Amino acid sequence: MNERAELIDLVQFLFSKNAGPYLITFDAIFGDDASYERVRDSGVLTKERIAGLFRIPVERVLSLYEYPAGRVIKFTIIRDISSGDFGDRSVFGSQLWAPLIHLEIPPAA
Protein backbone atom coordinates (compact mmCIF):
# COMPACT_ATOMS: atom_id res chain seq x y z
CA MET A 1 0.00 0.00 0.00
CA ASN A 2 3.02 2.23 0.25
CA GLU A 3 3.75 2.39 -3.42
CA ARG A 4 2.24 4.65 -5.96
CA ALA A 5 -0.59 3.12 -7.92
CA GLU A 6 -2.91 3.97 -10.74
CA LEU A 7 -6.66 3.69 -10.33
CA ILE A 8 -6.72 0.69 -12.67
CA ASP A 9 -4.44 -1.24 -10.27
CA LEU A 10 -6.93 -0.86 -7.42
CA VAL A 11 -10.37 -1.39 -8.99
CA GLN A 12 -12.26 -4.59 -9.69
CA PHE A 13 -14.52 -2.93 -12.28
CA LEU A 14 -14.32 0.46 -13.96
CA PHE A 15 -16.86 1.52 -16.58
CA SER A 16 -19.26 4.13 -17.89
CA LYS A 17 -22.95 3.62 -18.64
CA ASN A 18 -25.94 5.77 -19.42
CA ALA A 19 -28.18 6.71 -16.48
CA GLY A 20 -31.18 7.70 -18.54
CA PRO A 21 -30.71 9.48 -21.88
CA TYR A 22 -29.16 12.67 -20.50
CA LEU A 23 -26.62 11.39 -17.99
CA ILE A 24 -23.55 9.17 -18.09
CA THR A 25 -22.48 7.57 -14.85
CA PHE A 26 -19.02 6.19 -14.06
CA ASP A 27 -18.59 3.41 -11.50
CA ALA A 28 -15.33 2.38 -9.86
CA ILE A 29 -16.06 -0.82 -7.96
CA PHE A 30 -13.42 -2.17 -5.59
CA GLY A 31 -12.81 -5.80 -4.66
CA ASP A 32 -11.48 -5.13 -1.17
CA ASP A 33 -11.92 -2.55 1.58
CA ALA A 34 -8.27 -1.45 1.55
CA SER A 35 -8.36 -0.43 -2.12
CA TYR A 36 -11.73 1.29 -1.74
CA GLU A 37 -10.61 3.21 1.33
CA ARG A 38 -7.27 4.11 -0.21
CA VAL A 39 -8.87 5.75 -3.22
CA ARG A 40 -11.64 7.34 -1.16
CA ASP A 41 -9.25 8.73 1.45
CA SER A 42 -6.75 9.95 -1.15
CA GLY A 43 -9.19 12.69 -2.10
CA VAL A 44 -7.93 12.44 -5.67
CA LEU A 45 -11.37 12.14 -7.21
CA THR A 46 -13.03 15.52 -6.98
CA LYS A 47 -15.50 17.20 -9.30
CA GLU A 48 -12.75 19.56 -10.43
CA ARG A 49 -10.35 16.72 -11.18
CA ILE A 50 -13.03 14.85 -13.11
CA ALA A 51 -13.85 17.97 -15.13
CA GLY A 52 -10.17 18.31 -15.96
CA LEU A 53 -9.76 14.67 -16.98
CA PHE A 54 -12.77 14.83 -19.28
CA ARG A 55 -12.11 18.38 -20.51
CA ILE A 56 -15.61 19.51 -19.54
CA PRO A 57 -16.82 22.44 -17.43
CA VAL A 58 -17.18 21.47 -13.78
CA GLU A 59 -20.91 22.30 -13.98
CA ARG A 60 -21.34 19.22 -16.15
CA VAL A 61 -20.15 16.99 -13.30
CA LEU A 62 -23.55 16.52 -11.68
CA SER A 63 -22.57 14.40 -8.70
CA LEU A 64 -19.84 12.37 -7.02
CA TYR A 65 -20.71 9.75 -4.40
CA GLU A 66 -19.11 7.14 -2.23
CA TYR A 67 -21.14 4.05 -1.42
CA PRO A 68 -19.32 1.89 1.13
CA ALA A 69 -21.89 -0.93 1.12
CA GLY A 70 -20.97 -1.67 -2.48
CA ARG A 71 -17.35 -0.42 -2.24
CA VAL A 72 -18.24 1.96 -5.05
CA ILE A 73 -17.11 5.44 -5.96
CA LYS A 74 -19.26 6.87 -8.69
CA PHE A 75 -19.75 10.13 -10.49
CA THR A 76 -22.20 11.30 -13.11
CA ILE A 77 -21.80 13.79 -15.91
CA ILE A 78 -24.41 15.57 -18.00
CA ARG A 79 -24.17 14.81 -21.72
CA ASP A 80 -23.73 17.60 -24.23
CA ILE A 81 -25.92 15.65 -26.69
CA SER A 82 -28.60 13.30 -25.37
CA SER A 83 -28.51 9.59 -26.19
CA GLY A 84 -29.28 8.82 -29.82
CA ASP A 85 -29.73 12.44 -30.87
CA PHE A 86 -27.84 13.60 -33.97
CA GLY A 87 -24.16 13.94 -33.10
CA ASP A 88 -24.22 11.47 -30.20
CA ARG A 89 -21.24 9.11 -30.12
CA SER A 90 -22.28 6.58 -27.49
CA VAL A 91 -25.94 5.66 -27.10
CA PHE A 92 -25.28 3.54 -24.00
CA GLY A 93 -22.70 6.00 -22.65
CA SER A 94 -20.20 3.18 -23.02
CA GLN A 95 -16.42 3.36 -23.44
CA LEU A 96 -15.86 6.78 -21.91
CA TRP A 97 -13.87 5.77 -18.83
CA ALA A 98 -10.38 5.48 -20.33
CA PRO A 99 -9.16 8.86 -18.94
CA LEU A 100 -9.52 7.35 -15.43
CA ILE A 101 -7.19 4.41 -16.02
CA HIS A 102 -3.89 6.12 -15.22
CA LEU A 103 -5.20 8.38 -12.49
CA GLU A 104 -2.41 8.37 -9.93
CA ILE A 105 -3.37 7.39 -6.39
CA PRO A 106 -0.83 8.32 -3.72
CA PRO A 107 0.28 5.79 -1.08
CA ALA A 108 -2.17 5.23 1.78
CA ALA A 109 -1.54 7.56 4.68
Add this chain to the structure above:
Amino acid sequence: MDEIRILSPGGSLGYGVNAESLERAMAMGIDVIGADSGSTDMGPWYLGAGRPYHSRATMKRDIRLLLRAGREHRIPVLIGTGGGAGANVHVEWARTIIEEIAREDGLRFKLAVIRSEQGKEYLLERLNAGKVEPMPGVPPLAPEHIEACERIVAQMGMEPFIRALDEGADVVLAGRACDSAIFAAYAVRAGCDPGLALHMGKILECGAMSAVPPTGRDCLVAVIKDESFEVLAPNPAREVTPFSAAAHMVYEVEHPFLQGEPTGLLDFSKVIFEPTGRGSTRIRGTLFHEHSPTLRFEGAERVGFRSFVLGGIRDPFLIQKIDEYTEGCTEQTMDIAGRDTGATITWILYGRDGVMGDMEPERDGPVHELGVLAEVLAQSQDVAHDVAALLEARMIGFPYSGAKTRTAHVAFPFSPLVNDTGPVYRFSVLHVAELRDPADLVSLFPIEYRTVAA
Protein backbone atom coordinates in the same frame (compact mmCIF):
# COMPACT_ATOMS: atom_id res chain seq x y z
CA MET B 1 -47.41 -13.74 5.70
CA ASP B 2 -46.04 -16.66 3.69
CA GLU B 3 -42.82 -16.12 1.82
CA ILE B 4 -43.09 -15.19 -1.84
CA ARG B 5 -40.59 -16.33 -4.44
CA ILE B 6 -40.10 -14.11 -7.46
CA LEU B 7 -38.11 -15.00 -10.56
CA SER B 8 -36.39 -12.61 -12.94
CA PRO B 9 -35.22 -14.35 -16.12
CA GLY B 10 -32.60 -11.70 -16.96
CA GLY B 11 -31.93 -8.06 -17.67
CA SER B 12 -34.16 -7.90 -20.70
CA LEU B 13 -36.56 -10.38 -22.20
CA GLY B 14 -35.56 -10.95 -25.81
CA TYR B 15 -31.81 -11.17 -25.22
CA GLY B 16 -32.00 -14.96 -24.82
CA VAL B 17 -33.18 -16.41 -21.49
CA ASN B 18 -30.92 -19.06 -19.94
CA ALA B 19 -33.30 -22.02 -20.15
CA GLU B 20 -31.30 -24.22 -17.80
CA SER B 21 -31.27 -21.62 -15.04
CA LEU B 22 -34.97 -21.01 -15.58
CA GLU B 23 -35.66 -24.71 -15.07
CA ARG B 24 -33.52 -24.83 -11.93
CA ALA B 25 -35.33 -21.82 -10.54
CA MET B 26 -38.78 -23.26 -11.31
CA ALA B 27 -37.79 -26.45 -9.47
CA MET B 28 -37.19 -24.35 -6.33
CA GLY B 29 -40.84 -23.30 -6.33
CA ILE B 30 -41.66 -19.90 -7.78
CA ASP B 31 -44.79 -17.82 -7.10
CA VAL B 32 -44.53 -15.26 -9.89
CA ILE B 33 -42.33 -14.55 -12.90
CA GLY B 34 -41.55 -10.94 -13.72
CA ALA B 35 -39.72 -9.83 -16.83
CA ASP B 36 -38.48 -6.46 -17.97
CA SER B 37 -38.57 -6.07 -21.71
CA GLY B 38 -37.50 -2.53 -22.46
CA SER B 39 -35.82 0.68 -21.50
CA THR B 40 -34.78 4.10 -22.70
CA ASP B 41 -31.18 2.85 -22.73
CA MET B 42 -31.11 2.10 -26.43
CA GLY B 43 -32.05 5.66 -27.33
CA PRO B 44 -35.15 7.42 -28.63
CA TRP B 45 -35.40 5.83 -32.08
CA TYR B 46 -37.54 2.86 -30.98
CA LEU B 47 -40.14 5.02 -29.29
CA GLY B 48 -40.08 7.58 -32.10
CA ALA B 49 -40.14 5.17 -35.02
CA GLY B 50 -42.54 2.76 -33.32
CA ARG B 51 -40.30 -0.21 -33.94
CA PRO B 52 -39.42 -3.09 -31.60
CA TYR B 53 -35.97 -3.25 -30.05
CA HIS B 54 -35.43 -6.99 -29.90
CA SER B 55 -35.23 -9.76 -32.44
CA ARG B 56 -38.71 -11.20 -32.91
CA ALA B 57 -37.43 -14.78 -33.05
CA THR B 58 -35.51 -14.45 -29.78
CA MET B 59 -38.40 -12.61 -28.12
CA LYS B 60 -40.73 -15.42 -29.14
CA ARG B 61 -38.32 -18.03 -27.77
CA ASP B 62 -38.01 -16.17 -24.46
CA ILE B 63 -41.71 -15.48 -23.99
CA ARG B 64 -42.45 -19.11 -24.86
CA LEU B 65 -40.09 -20.29 -22.10
CA LEU B 66 -41.84 -18.02 -19.58
CA LEU B 67 -45.40 -18.86 -20.69
CA ARG B 68 -44.73 -22.59 -20.54
CA ALA B 69 -43.16 -22.29 -17.08
CA GLY B 70 -45.99 -20.07 -15.89
CA ARG B 71 -48.75 -22.31 -17.21
CA GLU B 72 -47.13 -25.51 -16.00
CA HIS B 73 -46.83 -24.19 -12.46
CA ARG B 74 -50.06 -22.14 -12.57
CA ILE B 75 -48.31 -18.88 -11.61
CA PRO B 76 -48.65 -15.44 -13.15
CA VAL B 77 -46.21 -14.05 -15.67
CA LEU B 78 -45.77 -10.27 -15.71
CA ILE B 79 -44.00 -8.59 -18.62
CA GLY B 80 -43.15 -4.88 -18.51
CA THR B 81 -42.23 -2.39 -21.25
CA GLY B 82 -43.38 -4.71 -24.02
CA GLY B 83 -41.70 -4.26 -27.39
CA GLY B 84 -38.83 -2.23 -25.94
CA ALA B 85 -40.37 1.23 -25.67
CA GLY B 86 -43.89 0.45 -24.46
CA ALA B 87 -46.03 2.51 -26.86
CA ASN B 88 -49.19 0.95 -28.28
CA VAL B 89 -47.45 -0.33 -31.40
CA HIS B 90 -44.79 -2.05 -29.26
CA VAL B 91 -47.34 -3.64 -26.98
CA GLU B 92 -49.28 -4.90 -30.02
CA TRP B 93 -46.10 -6.45 -31.38
CA ALA B 94 -45.53 -8.36 -28.14
CA ARG B 95 -49.23 -9.30 -27.89
CA THR B 96 -49.21 -11.00 -31.30
CA ILE B 97 -46.17 -13.01 -30.20
CA ILE B 98 -47.95 -14.13 -27.01
CA GLU B 99 -51.09 -15.11 -28.91
CA GLU B 100 -49.08 -16.93 -31.56
CA ILE B 101 -47.34 -19.01 -28.88
CA ALA B 102 -50.66 -19.82 -27.22
CA ARG B 103 -52.04 -21.09 -30.54
CA GLU B 104 -48.96 -23.12 -31.39
CA ASP B 105 -48.52 -24.63 -27.93
CA GLY B 106 -52.17 -25.14 -27.04
CA LEU B 107 -52.03 -22.83 -24.01
CA ARG B 108 -55.08 -21.18 -22.47
CA PHE B 109 -54.90 -18.21 -20.10
CA LYS B 110 -56.36 -14.85 -19.20
CA LEU B 111 -54.22 -12.11 -20.70
CA ALA B 112 -54.23 -8.54 -19.45
CA VAL B 113 -52.80 -5.93 -21.80
CA ILE B 114 -51.97 -2.62 -20.10
CA ARG B 115 -51.35 0.36 -22.34
CA SER B 116 -49.06 3.23 -21.43
CA GLU B 117 -49.15 5.50 -24.49
CA GLN B 118 -50.51 8.92 -23.60
CA GLY B 119 -52.34 11.64 -25.41
CA LYS B 120 -50.71 15.05 -25.23
CA GLU B 121 -53.46 16.83 -23.29
CA TYR B 122 -52.68 15.43 -19.84
CA LEU B 123 -49.00 16.38 -19.91
CA LEU B 124 -49.76 19.79 -21.44
CA GLU B 125 -52.28 20.49 -18.71
CA ARG B 126 -49.79 19.41 -16.00
CA LEU B 127 -47.12 21.61 -17.60
CA ASN B 128 -49.44 24.61 -17.64
CA ALA B 129 -50.29 23.91 -14.02
CA GLY B 130 -46.58 24.08 -13.14
CA LYS B 131 -46.49 20.42 -12.11
CA VAL B 132 -43.78 19.15 -14.48
CA GLU B 133 -40.10 18.86 -13.58
CA PRO B 134 -37.22 17.72 -15.80
CA MET B 135 -35.15 14.71 -14.81
CA PRO B 136 -31.58 15.70 -13.82
CA GLY B 137 -29.61 17.04 -16.79
CA VAL B 138 -32.73 17.42 -18.95
CA PRO B 139 -33.73 20.84 -20.32
CA PRO B 140 -37.04 22.33 -19.13
CA LEU B 141 -40.12 21.30 -21.06
CA ALA B 142 -41.94 23.62 -23.46
CA PRO B 143 -45.40 22.92 -24.91
CA GLU B 144 -43.97 22.79 -28.46
CA HIS B 145 -41.81 19.81 -27.50
CA ILE B 146 -44.87 17.92 -26.34
CA GLU B 147 -46.68 18.84 -29.55
CA ALA B 148 -43.72 17.74 -31.67
CA CYS B 149 -43.40 14.29 -30.10
CA GLU B 150 -44.14 11.32 -32.29
CA ARG B 151 -45.22 9.27 -29.28
CA ILE B 152 -45.41 9.83 -25.54
CA VAL B 153 -45.56 7.13 -22.89
CA ALA B 154 -45.88 7.29 -19.13
CA GLN B 155 -43.97 4.86 -16.97
CA MET B 156 -46.47 2.98 -14.83
CA GLY B 157 -45.83 1.88 -11.28
CA MET B 158 -47.22 -1.18 -9.47
CA GLU B 159 -50.84 -0.07 -9.42
CA PRO B 160 -51.96 -1.23 -12.90
CA PHE B 161 -50.24 -4.60 -12.40
CA ILE B 162 -52.02 -5.05 -9.07
CA ARG B 163 -55.34 -4.20 -10.73
CA ALA B 164 -54.71 -6.80 -13.46
CA LEU B 165 -53.84 -9.43 -10.85
CA ASP B 166 -57.02 -8.51 -8.92
CA GLU B 167 -58.96 -9.28 -12.11
CA GLY B 168 -57.41 -12.72 -12.28
CA ALA B 169 -54.91 -12.22 -15.10
CA ASP B 170 -52.57 -15.16 -15.66
CA VAL B 171 -50.34 -13.20 -18.00
CA VAL B 172 -49.85 -9.44 -17.89
CA LEU B 173 -48.32 -7.61 -20.82
CA ALA B 174 -47.66 -4.00 -19.95
CA GLY B 175 -46.44 -0.99 -21.86
CA ARG B 176 -43.78 1.28 -20.38
CA ALA B 177 -43.35 0.28 -16.76
CA CYS B 178 -40.94 0.91 -13.89
CA ASP B 179 -38.68 -2.11 -13.70
CA SER B 180 -39.16 -2.34 -9.96
CA ALA B 181 -42.96 -2.40 -10.27
CA ILE B 182 -42.99 -5.52 -12.42
CA PHE B 183 -41.37 -7.51 -9.63
CA ALA B 184 -42.89 -5.74 -6.63
CA ALA B 185 -46.57 -5.75 -7.64
CA TYR B 186 -47.37 -9.36 -6.75
CA ALA B 187 -45.65 -9.12 -3.36
CA VAL B 188 -47.25 -5.79 -2.43
CA ARG B 189 -50.67 -7.17 -3.38
CA ALA B 190 -49.96 -10.04 -0.98
CA GLY B 191 -49.20 -7.58 1.81
CA CYS B 192 -45.45 -6.94 1.57
CA ASP B 193 -44.02 -3.58 2.51
CA PRO B 194 -43.94 -1.47 -0.69
CA GLY B 195 -40.48 -0.02 -0.08
CA LEU B 196 -38.95 -3.42 0.57
CA ALA B 197 -40.73 -4.95 -2.43
CA LEU B 198 -39.67 -2.12 -4.74
CA HIS B 199 -36.10 -2.46 -3.52
CA MET B 200 -36.31 -6.16 -4.33
CA GLY B 201 -37.53 -5.17 -7.80
CA LYS B 202 -34.51 -2.91 -8.26
CA ILE B 203 -32.23 -5.85 -7.52
CA LEU B 204 -34.13 -8.26 -9.78
CA GLU B 205 -34.56 -5.99 -12.78
CA CYS B 206 -31.18 -6.74 -14.34
CA GLY B 207 -31.23 -10.47 -13.64
CA ALA B 208 -27.89 -11.85 -12.48
CA MET B 209 -26.12 -8.48 -12.74
CA SER B 210 -26.33 -8.58 -8.93
CA ALA B 211 -24.38 -11.85 -8.80
CA VAL B 212 -20.72 -12.80 -9.20
CA PRO B 213 -19.73 -13.20 -11.89
CA PRO B 214 -22.21 -10.54 -12.99
CA THR B 215 -24.30 -10.84 -16.14
CA GLY B 216 -27.61 -9.47 -17.30
CA ARG B 217 -28.13 -12.68 -19.29
CA ASP B 218 -29.02 -15.06 -16.47
CA CYS B 219 -31.80 -15.63 -13.94
CA LEU B 220 -32.09 -14.27 -10.41
CA VAL B 221 -34.55 -15.21 -7.66
CA ALA B 222 -35.71 -13.23 -4.63
CA VAL B 223 -37.54 -14.66 -1.64
CA ILE B 224 -39.40 -11.99 0.32
CA LYS B 225 -40.91 -12.47 3.76
CA ASP B 226 -41.74 -10.01 6.53
CA GLU B 227 -38.92 -7.49 6.97
CA SER B 228 -36.34 -8.79 4.50
CA PHE B 229 -35.68 -10.54 1.23
CA GLU B 230 -33.06 -13.02 0.12
CA VAL B 231 -31.46 -12.83 -3.33
CA LEU B 232 -30.03 -15.94 -4.94
CA ALA B 233 -28.75 -17.11 -8.30
CA PRO B 234 -30.28 -20.36 -9.52
CA ASN B 235 -27.22 -20.97 -11.71
CA PRO B 236 -24.68 -22.79 -9.46
CA ALA B 237 -21.85 -21.03 -11.30
CA ARG B 238 -22.89 -17.74 -9.65
CA GLU B 239 -23.47 -16.46 -6.15
CA VAL B 240 -24.93 -13.28 -4.72
CA THR B 241 -22.67 -11.61 -2.18
CA PRO B 242 -23.45 -8.55 -0.06
CA PHE B 243 -21.05 -6.56 -2.23
CA SER B 244 -22.31 -7.81 -5.55
CA ALA B 245 -25.88 -6.94 -4.58
CA ALA B 246 -24.91 -3.53 -3.19
CA ALA B 247 -22.70 -2.70 -6.17
CA HIS B 248 -25.55 -3.42 -8.55
CA MET B 249 -27.76 -0.88 -6.82
CA VAL B 250 -25.63 1.94 -8.23
CA TYR B 251 -25.80 0.54 -11.77
CA GLU B 252 -27.25 2.89 -14.40
CA VAL B 253 -28.45 5.36 -11.77
CA GLU B 254 -27.20 8.74 -10.69
CA HIS B 255 -27.67 8.41 -6.94
CA PRO B 256 -26.37 5.38 -5.05
CA PHE B 257 -29.07 5.28 -2.37
CA LEU B 258 -31.99 7.51 -3.36
CA GLN B 259 -34.18 6.40 -6.25
CA GLY B 260 -37.51 7.79 -7.35
CA GLU B 261 -40.65 5.73 -7.73
CA PRO B 262 -44.13 6.99 -8.66
CA THR B 263 -45.38 7.14 -5.07
CA GLY B 264 -42.19 7.84 -3.15
CA LEU B 265 -38.46 7.90 -2.81
CA LEU B 266 -36.58 4.67 -2.12
CA ASP B 267 -33.80 5.20 0.41
CA PHE B 268 -31.08 2.56 0.68
CA SER B 269 -28.87 4.50 3.09
CA LYS B 270 -29.71 2.22 6.04
CA VAL B 271 -29.84 -1.05 4.15
CA ILE B 272 -28.07 -4.05 5.61
CA PHE B 273 -26.70 -6.82 3.40
CA GLU B 274 -26.03 -10.13 5.14
CA PRO B 275 -24.44 -13.22 3.66
CA THR B 276 -26.56 -16.31 4.30
CA GLY B 277 -23.68 -18.74 4.06
CA ARG B 278 -25.26 -20.52 1.08
CA GLY B 279 -24.20 -18.27 -1.77
CA SER B 280 -27.03 -15.81 -1.33
CA THR B 281 -27.56 -12.48 0.43
CA ARG B 282 -30.30 -11.23 2.75
CA ILE B 283 -31.32 -7.58 2.48
CA ARG B 284 -33.24 -5.47 4.99
CA GLY B 285 -33.65 -1.90 6.14
CA THR B 286 -35.04 -0.19 3.04
CA LEU B 287 -36.77 3.10 3.71
CA PHE B 288 -39.54 4.52 1.55
CA HIS B 289 -40.42 8.20 1.80
CA GLU B 290 -43.88 8.52 0.28
CA HIS B 291 -44.87 11.62 -1.64
CA SER B 292 -47.83 12.71 -3.72
CA PRO B 293 -47.96 10.52 -6.83
CA THR B 294 -45.89 11.37 -9.88
CA LEU B 295 -45.24 9.67 -13.21
CA ARG B 296 -42.32 9.92 -15.56
CA PHE B 297 -43.26 10.77 -19.14
CA GLU B 298 -41.06 9.93 -22.11
CA GLY B 299 -41.51 11.38 -25.57
CA ALA B 300 -39.48 11.18 -28.76
CA GLU B 301 -39.39 14.12 -31.16
CA ARG B 302 -38.11 13.75 -34.72
CA VAL B 303 -35.15 16.03 -35.40
CA GLY B 304 -34.57 15.05 -39.04
CA PHE B 305 -33.38 12.25 -41.30
CA ARG B 306 -29.89 10.79 -41.51
CA SER B 307 -27.70 9.52 -44.32
CA PHE B 308 -24.10 8.47 -43.79
CA VAL B 309 -20.90 7.61 -45.61
CA LEU B 310 -18.40 5.27 -43.95
CA GLY B 311 -14.78 4.87 -44.99
CA GLY B 312 -11.23 4.26 -43.86
CA ILE B 313 -8.05 6.26 -44.36
CA ARG B 314 -4.57 4.72 -44.31
CA ASP B 315 -2.74 7.52 -46.16
CA PRO B 316 -0.38 9.11 -43.58
CA PHE B 317 -0.30 12.42 -45.49
CA LEU B 318 -4.08 12.68 -45.42
CA ILE B 319 -4.17 11.71 -41.73
CA GLN B 320 -1.85 14.67 -41.09
CA LYS B 321 -4.24 17.00 -42.91
CA ILE B 322 -7.47 15.43 -41.74
CA ASP B 323 -9.01 18.63 -40.34
CA GLU B 324 -8.26 20.54 -43.54
CA TYR B 325 -9.80 17.63 -45.46
CA THR B 326 -13.03 17.26 -43.46
CA GLU B 327 -13.61 21.02 -43.31
CA GLY B 328 -12.92 21.34 -47.04
CA CYS B 329 -15.26 18.48 -47.95
CA THR B 330 -18.02 19.99 -45.80
CA GLU B 331 -17.59 23.44 -47.27
CA GLN B 332 -17.52 22.33 -50.91
CA THR B 333 -20.54 20.11 -50.34
CA MET B 334 -22.57 22.89 -48.75
CA ASP B 335 -21.50 25.34 -51.49
CA ILE B 336 -23.05 23.07 -54.09
CA ALA B 337 -26.00 21.77 -52.09
CA GLY B 338 -26.84 25.29 -50.92
CA ARG B 339 -26.90 26.48 -47.30
CA ASP B 340 -30.67 26.81 -47.51
CA THR B 341 -31.03 23.02 -47.58
CA GLY B 342 -30.76 23.21 -43.79
CA ALA B 343 -28.53 20.12 -43.83
CA THR B 344 -25.92 19.53 -41.14
CA ILE B 345 -22.75 17.49 -41.64
CA THR B 346 -20.78 15.95 -38.77
CA TRP B 347 -17.68 13.79 -38.82
CA ILE B 348 -16.66 11.05 -36.45
CA LEU B 349 -13.00 10.08 -36.76
CA TYR B 350 -12.43 6.65 -35.23
CA GLY B 351 -8.81 6.19 -34.25
CA ARG B 352 -8.43 9.79 -33.15
CA ASP B 353 -11.38 10.90 -31.00
CA GLY B 354 -14.29 8.94 -32.48
CA VAL B 355 -15.66 7.63 -29.19
CA MET B 356 -14.98 10.54 -26.87
CA GLY B 357 -15.10 13.60 -29.12
CA ASP B 358 -14.11 16.74 -27.22
CA MET B 359 -13.56 14.68 -24.06
CA GLU B 360 -10.68 12.72 -25.65
CA PRO B 361 -7.39 13.44 -23.83
CA GLU B 362 -5.20 11.53 -26.31
CA ARG B 363 -6.48 13.22 -29.42
CA ASP B 364 -3.00 14.15 -30.64
CA GLY B 365 -1.42 10.71 -30.23
CA PRO B 366 0.02 8.76 -33.18
CA VAL B 367 -2.52 7.41 -35.64
CA HIS B 368 -1.82 5.08 -38.54
CA GLU B 369 -5.39 4.49 -39.66
CA LEU B 370 -8.63 6.47 -39.31
CA GLY B 371 -12.20 5.31 -39.58
CA VAL B 372 -14.28 8.11 -41.05
CA LEU B 373 -18.00 8.33 -40.46
CA ALA B 374 -19.59 11.31 -42.18
CA GLU B 375 -23.19 11.92 -41.16
CA VAL B 376 -25.74 14.20 -42.75
CA LEU B 377 -28.92 15.36 -41.03
CA ALA B 378 -31.64 17.05 -43.07
CA GLN B 379 -35.36 17.64 -42.86
CA SER B 380 -36.16 14.94 -45.42
CA GLN B 381 -34.49 11.68 -46.33
CA ASP B 382 -34.17 12.82 -49.95
CA VAL B 383 -32.22 15.93 -49.00
CA ALA B 384 -30.04 14.00 -46.55
CA HIS B 385 -29.29 11.45 -49.26
CA ASP B 386 -28.47 14.08 -51.88
CA VAL B 387 -26.14 15.96 -49.57
CA ALA B 388 -24.42 12.73 -48.50
CA ALA B 389 -23.96 11.79 -52.19
CA LEU B 390 -22.30 15.15 -52.83
CA LEU B 391 -20.16 14.66 -49.75
CA GLU B 392 -19.02 11.21 -50.87
CA ALA B 393 -17.95 12.67 -54.21
CA ARG B 394 -15.88 15.32 -52.38
CA MET B 395 -14.40 12.72 -50.00
CA ILE B 396 -13.00 10.63 -52.82
CA GLY B 397 -11.18 13.51 -54.54
CA PHE B 398 -10.71 16.52 -52.25
CA PRO B 399 -7.27 18.04 -53.02
CA TYR B 400 -5.81 18.44 -49.53
CA SER B 401 -2.37 20.05 -49.35
CA GLY B 402 0.59 17.70 -49.71
CA ALA B 403 -1.45 14.90 -51.25
CA LYS B 404 0.50 12.03 -52.84
CA THR B 405 -2.66 10.61 -54.36
CA ARG B 406 -4.59 12.39 -57.09
CA THR B 407 -7.85 10.75 -56.07
CA ALA B 408 -9.16 7.68 -54.23
CA HIS B 409 -8.51 9.15 -50.79
CA VAL B 410 -10.84 6.91 -48.85
CA ALA B 411 -11.36 3.14 -48.71
CA PHE B 412 -15.13 2.71 -48.74
CA PRO B 413 -16.30 -0.70 -47.50
CA PHE B 414 -19.84 -0.59 -48.92
CA SER B 415 -21.63 -0.23 -52.18
CA PRO B 416 -23.99 1.65 -51.88
CA LEU B 417 -21.65 4.35 -50.69
CA VAL B 418 -24.43 6.44 -49.21
CA ASN B 419 -26.60 4.76 -46.59
CA ASP B 420 -29.94 6.17 -45.50
CA THR B 421 -30.92 5.36 -41.93
CA GLY B 422 -34.27 7.09 -41.70
CA PRO B 423 -35.51 9.46 -39.01
CA VAL B 424 -33.43 10.61 -36.04
CA TYR B 425 -35.20 11.27 -32.75
CA ARG B 426 -34.50 13.02 -29.49
CA PHE B 427 -35.95 12.34 -26.03
CA SER B 428 -37.45 15.84 -25.74
CA VAL B 429 -39.78 14.65 -23.02
CA LEU B 430 -38.10 13.02 -20.06
CA HIS B 431 -40.01 14.72 -17.32
CA VAL B 432 -41.82 13.91 -14.12
CA ALA B 433 -45.36 15.16 -13.67
CA GLU B 434 -47.21 15.40 -10.39
CA LEU B 435 -50.59 13.76 -10.95
CA ARG B 436 -53.93 15.54 -10.90
CA ASP B 437 -55.45 12.71 -8.91
CA PRO B 438 -53.83 9.64 -7.29
CA ALA B 439 -56.33 7.54 -9.24
CA ASP B 440 -54.41 8.50 -12.38
CA LEU B 441 -51.78 5.94 -11.31
CA VAL B 442 -54.26 3.41 -12.69
CA SER B 443 -56.60 5.37 -14.95
CA LEU B 444 -53.84 6.57 -17.30
CA PHE B 445 -53.11 2.93 -18.12
CA PRO B 446 -56.18 1.26 -19.66
CA ILE B 447 -56.31 -2.51 -19.22
CA GLU B 448 -57.90 -4.89 -21.69
CA TYR B 449 -58.59 -8.51 -20.78
CA ARG B 450 -58.98 -11.41 -23.13
CA THR B 451 -58.95 -15.16 -22.84
CA VAL B 452 -56.22 -16.47 -25.07
CA ALA B 453 -56.73 -20.01 -26.24
CA ALA B 454 -55.35 -22.37 -28.84
